[in-house]
Ligand SMILES: Nc1ccn([C@@H]2O[C@H](COP(=O)(O)OP(=O)(O)OP(=O)(O)O)[C@@H](O)[C@H]2O)c(=O)n1
Protein backbone atom coordinates (compact mmCIF):
# COMPACT_ATOMS: atom_id res chain seq x y z
CA UNK A 94 0.00 0.00 0.00
CA UNK A 95 1.21 3.51 -0.86
CA UNK A 96 1.27 6.07 1.93
CA UNK A 97 1.42 9.86 1.62
CA UNK A 98 2.34 11.85 4.74
CA UNK A 99 1.42 15.55 4.60
CA UNK A 100 4.16 17.22 6.66
CA UNK A 101 4.41 20.65 5.04
CA UNK A 102 2.59 22.75 7.64
CA UNK A 103 3.87 25.53 9.86
CA UNK A 104 2.30 24.74 13.20
CA UNK A 105 0.81 28.20 13.80
CA UNK A 106 -1.51 26.90 16.52
CA UNK A 107 1.51 25.34 18.24
CA UNK A 108 3.02 28.82 18.42
CA UNK A 109 6.29 27.40 17.18
CA UNK A 110 8.70 29.31 14.91
CA UNK A 111 9.34 26.18 12.83
CA UNK A 112 7.44 23.19 11.51
CA UNK A 113 5.95 21.55 14.62
CA UNK A 114 6.79 18.13 13.18
CA UNK A 115 10.45 18.90 13.95
CA UNK A 116 9.71 19.48 17.63
CA UNK A 117 10.86 16.60 19.79
CA UNK A 118 8.69 14.18 21.67
CA UNK A 119 10.61 11.89 24.04
CA UNK A 120 13.85 12.65 22.26
CA UNK A 121 12.63 12.19 18.67
CA UNK A 122 11.03 14.59 16.20
CA UNK A 123 7.26 14.18 15.95
CA UNK A 124 7.53 13.11 12.34
CA UNK A 125 10.01 10.37 13.29
CA UNK A 126 7.32 8.69 15.41
CA UNK A 127 4.92 8.79 12.46
CA UNK A 128 7.55 7.33 10.13
CA UNK A 129 8.39 4.63 12.65
CA UNK A 130 4.75 3.48 12.75
CA UNK A 131 4.59 3.45 8.94
CA UNK A 132 7.80 1.42 8.83
CA UNK A 133 6.36 -1.09 11.32
CA UNK A 134 3.12 -1.50 9.34
CA UNK A 135 2.95 -4.79 7.47
CA UNK A 136 0.95 -3.32 4.60
CA UNK A 137 2.73 -0.06 3.77
CA UNK A 138 5.29 -0.59 1.02
CA UNK A 139 6.10 2.96 -0.14
CA UNK A 140 6.14 6.29 1.69
CA UNK A 141 5.88 9.79 0.24
CA UNK A 142 6.69 12.58 2.72
CA UNK A 143 5.24 15.92 1.63
CA UNK A 144 7.20 18.84 3.04
CA UNK A 145 8.49 22.35 2.43
CA UNK A 146 11.90 22.33 0.73
CA UNK A 147 13.50 24.28 3.61
CA UNK A 148 12.68 21.32 5.89
CA UNK A 149 14.11 18.67 3.53
CA UNK A 150 17.62 18.64 5.09
CA UNK A 151 16.07 17.89 8.52
CA UNK A 152 13.69 15.33 6.99
CA UNK A 153 16.60 13.53 5.30
CA UNK A 154 18.54 13.32 8.56
CA UNK A 155 15.44 12.01 10.31
CA UNK A 156 14.76 9.41 7.63
CA UNK A 157 18.27 8.02 8.00
CA UNK A 158 18.02 8.02 11.80
CA UNK A 159 14.76 6.07 11.76
CA UNK A 160 16.50 3.51 9.48
CA UNK A 161 13.59 3.14 7.10
CA UNK A 162 13.79 0.04 4.93
CA UNK A 163 10.86 1.10 2.73
CA UNK A 164 11.32 3.36 -0.29
CA UNK A 165 10.77 7.00 0.72
CA UNK A 166 10.27 9.99 -1.56
CA UNK A 167 10.29 13.65 -0.53
CA UNK A 168 7.60 15.69 -2.29
CA UNK A 169 7.24 19.48 -2.42
CA UNK A 170 4.28 20.67 -0.32
CA UNK A 171 1.85 23.52 -0.98
CA UNK A 172 0.38 26.46 0.95
CA UNK A 173 -2.50 24.40 2.37
CA UNK A 174 -2.90 20.76 3.38
CA UNK A 175 -5.24 20.33 0.40
CA UNK A 176 -2.56 21.62 -1.98
CA UNK A 177 0.09 19.46 -0.33
CA UNK A 178 -1.99 16.31 -0.82
CA UNK A 179 -2.68 17.34 -4.42
CA UNK A 180 1.08 17.52 -5.02
CA UNK A 181 1.52 14.17 -3.30
CA UNK A 182 -1.02 12.53 -5.58
CA UNK A 183 0.78 13.82 -8.68
CA UNK A 184 4.04 12.35 -7.36
CA UNK A 185 2.70 8.83 -6.77
CA UNK A 186 4.26 6.10 -8.93
CA UNK A 187 1.97 5.28 -11.87
CA UNK A 188 1.33 1.77 -10.56
CA UNK A 189 -0.29 3.11 -7.34
CA UNK A 190 -3.98 2.18 -7.49
CA UNK A 191 -4.86 2.91 -3.86
CA UNK A 192 -3.35 5.31 -1.37
CA UNK A 193 -3.50 6.03 2.33
CA UNK A 194 -2.98 9.62 3.47
CA UNK A 195 -1.85 10.19 7.03
CA UNK A 196 -1.03 13.49 8.75
CA UNK A 197 2.54 13.69 9.96
CA UNK A 198 1.05 15.42 13.00
CA UNK A 199 -0.86 12.27 14.05
CA UNK A 200 2.31 10.74 15.39
CA UNK A 201 0.66 8.21 17.73
CA UNK A 202 -1.20 6.20 15.11
CA UNK A 203 -0.29 2.52 15.50
CA UNK A 204 1.00 0.19 12.76
CA UNK A 205 -2.17 -1.86 13.36
CA UNK A 206 -4.33 1.13 12.41
CA UNK A 207 -2.40 1.52 9.13
CA UNK A 208 -2.88 -2.20 8.48
CA UNK A 209 -6.59 -2.11 9.30
CA UNK A 210 -7.14 0.80 6.91
CA UNK A 211 -5.02 -0.77 4.16
CA UNK A 212 -6.98 -4.02 4.45
CA UNK A 213 -10.37 -2.26 4.38
CA UNK A 214 -9.37 -0.20 1.36
CA UNK A 215 -9.18 -3.37 -0.72
CA UNK A 216 -13.00 -3.53 -0.49
CA UNK A 217 -14.13 0.09 -0.82
CA UNK A 218 -13.44 3.25 -2.81
CA UNK A 219 -12.80 5.56 0.11
CA UNK A 220 -12.45 5.37 3.89
CA UNK A 221 -11.38 7.31 6.92
CA UNK A 222 -10.35 6.37 10.42
CA UNK A 223 -12.75 8.04 12.85
CA UNK A 224 -14.01 7.72 16.41
CA UNK A 225 -17.46 8.45 17.87
CA UNK A 226 -17.54 11.85 19.61
CA UNK A 227 -17.79 11.73 23.40
CA UNK A 228 -19.05 15.27 23.99
CA UNK A 229 -22.47 16.71 23.31
CA UNK A 230 -21.91 18.96 20.27
CA UNK A 231 -23.67 22.31 19.79
CA UNK A 232 -24.22 24.25 16.58
CA UNK A 233 -23.71 27.90 17.50
CA UNK A 234 -24.50 31.08 15.57
CA UNK A 235 -22.25 34.13 15.04
CA UNK A 236 -23.67 35.81 18.15
CA UNK A 237 -22.80 32.88 20.43
CA UNK A 238 -26.28 31.34 20.71
CA UNK A 239 -26.96 27.64 20.30
CA UNK A 240 -28.93 26.81 17.17
CA UNK A 241 -29.06 23.05 17.44
CA UNK A 242 -27.83 19.94 19.27
CA UNK A 243 -27.22 17.22 16.69
CA UNK A 244 -27.81 13.59 17.61
CA UNK A 245 -24.45 12.38 18.92
CA UNK A 246 -25.00 8.88 17.57
CA UNK A 247 -24.38 10.29 14.11
CA UNK A 248 -21.26 12.27 14.97
CA UNK A 249 -17.76 10.92 14.40
CA UNK A 250 -14.46 12.75 14.76
CA UNK A 251 -12.42 12.41 11.57
CA UNK A 252 -8.86 11.17 11.82
CA UNK A 253 -6.26 9.92 9.42
CA UNK A 254 -5.31 7.54 7.80
CA UNK A 255 -7.79 8.29 5.05
CA UNK A 256 -7.64 5.97 2.05
CA UNK A 257 -8.91 6.17 -1.51
CA UNK A 258 -8.70 4.79 -5.01
CA UNK A 259 -6.04 7.01 -6.54
CA UNK A 260 -7.82 7.89 -9.78
CA UNK A 261 -11.03 8.85 -7.96
CA UNK A 262 -9.20 11.00 -5.44
CA UNK A 263 -7.24 12.71 -8.20
CA UNK A 264 -10.55 13.47 -9.91
CA UNK A 265 -11.99 14.91 -6.67
CA UNK A 266 -8.94 17.11 -6.09
CA UNK A 267 -9.12 18.36 -9.68
CA UNK A 268 -12.81 19.22 -9.19
CA UNK A 269 -11.94 20.99 -5.96
CA UNK A 270 -9.36 23.14 -7.71
CA UNK A 271 -11.69 23.97 -10.59
CA UNK A 272 -14.63 24.84 -8.34
CA UNK A 273 -12.65 26.52 -5.56
CA UNK A 274 -13.57 24.09 -2.78
CA UNK A 275 -11.53 24.57 0.39
CA UNK A 276 -11.61 21.56 2.71
CA UNK A 277 -9.64 20.30 5.68
CA UNK A 278 -9.57 16.62 4.73
CA UNK A 279 -9.65 14.47 1.62
CA UNK A 280 -12.85 12.71 2.54
CA UNK A 281 -14.66 16.05 2.20
CA UNK A 282 -13.67 16.22 -1.48
CA UNK A 283 -14.85 12.65 -1.99
CA UNK A 284 -18.17 13.50 -0.30
CA UNK A 285 -18.66 16.62 -2.42
CA UNK A 286 -18.21 14.46 -5.52
CA UNK A 287 -20.82 12.04 -4.10
CA UNK A 288 -18.48 9.08 -3.74
CA UNK A 289 -18.98 6.82 -0.72
CA UNK A 290 -16.60 7.06 2.23
CA UNK A 291 -16.60 4.27 4.78
CA UNK A 292 -15.67 4.65 8.45
CA UNK A 293 -12.95 2.47 9.94
CA UNK A 294 -12.71 2.47 13.74
CA UNK A 295 -9.88 4.85 14.61
CA UNK A 296 -7.95 5.16 17.86
CA UNK A 297 -8.68 7.45 20.77
CA UNK A 298 -4.92 7.95 21.20
CA UNK A 299 -4.51 8.96 17.54
CA UNK A 300 -4.65 12.65 18.35
CA UNK A 301 -3.38 15.35 16.00
CA UNK A 302 -0.67 17.31 17.76
CA UNK A 303 -2.00 20.82 17.17
CA UNK A 304 -1.52 22.97 20.29
CA UNK A 305 1.10 22.83 23.09
CA UNK A 306 -1.17 20.82 25.40
CA UNK A 307 -1.37 18.09 22.75
CA UNK A 308 2.40 17.63 23.06
CA UNK A 309 2.03 17.00 26.79
CA UNK A 310 -0.81 14.53 26.23
CA UNK A 311 1.12 12.77 23.44
CA UNK A 312 4.14 12.39 25.71
CA UNK A 313 1.96 10.89 28.44
CA UNK A 314 0.46 8.37 26.01
CA UNK A 315 3.86 7.41 24.59
CA UNK A 316 5.35 6.93 28.05
CA UNK A 317 2.47 4.62 29.00
CA UNK A 318 2.90 2.72 25.77
CA UNK A 319 6.64 2.30 26.15
CA UNK A 320 6.62 1.39 29.85
CA UNK A 321 6.65 -2.39 30.34
CA UNK A 322 3.49 -3.45 32.25
N1 LIG B 1 0.42 23.51 3.79
C1 LIG B 1 0.26 22.43 4.57
C2 LIG B 1 -0.41 22.51 5.82
C3 LIG B 1 -0.49 21.36 6.61
N2 LIG B 1 0.08 20.21 6.18
C4 LIG B 1 0.07 19.03 7.05
O1 LIG B 1 -1.26 18.64 7.32
C5 LIG B 1 -1.32 18.02 8.60
C6 LIG B 1 -2.49 18.58 9.42
O2 LIG B 1 -2.34 19.99 9.51
P1 LIG B 1 -2.24 20.84 10.83
O3 LIG B 1 -2.24 20.02 12.04
O4 LIG B 1 -3.21 21.95 10.69
O5 LIG B 1 -0.72 21.38 10.70
P2 LIG B 1 -0.18 22.83 10.50
O6 LIG B 1 -0.68 23.41 9.23
O7 LIG B 1 1.30 22.69 10.64
O8 LIG B 1 -0.76 23.59 11.78
P3 LIG B 1 -1.47 25.02 11.88
O9 LIG B 1 -2.77 24.89 11.11
O10 LIG B 1 -1.65 25.23 13.34
O11 LIG B 1 -0.50 26.00 11.25
C7 LIG B 1 0.04 18.24 9.29
O12 LIG B 1 0.74 17.01 9.31
C8 LIG B 1 0.71 19.27 8.44
O13 LIG B 1 2.12 19.18 8.36
C9 LIG B 1 0.70 20.14 4.93
O14 LIG B 1 1.19 19.09 4.55
N3 LIG B 1 0.76 21.25 4.14
Ligand SMILES: C[C@](O)(CO)[C@H](O)COP(=O)(O)O
Nearest residue numbers: 196251252253277278279301
Ligand atom coordinates in the same frame (compact mmCIF):
# COMPACT_ATOMS: atom_id res chain seq x y z
C1 LIG C 1 -7.28 15.52 8.16
C2 LIG C 1 -7.58 15.84 9.59
O1 LIG C 1 -6.53 15.41 10.42
C3 LIG C 1 -8.80 15.06 10.03
O2 LIG C 1 -9.07 15.31 11.36
C4 LIG C 1 -7.84 17.29 9.79
O3 LIG C 1 -8.97 17.68 9.08
C5 LIG C 1 -6.65 18.18 9.46
O4 LIG C 1 -6.95 19.56 9.43
P1 LIG C 1 -7.24 20.53 10.68
O5 LIG C 1 -7.67 21.81 10.07
O6 LIG C 1 -5.98 20.70 11.45
O7 LIG C 1 -8.33 19.92 11.50
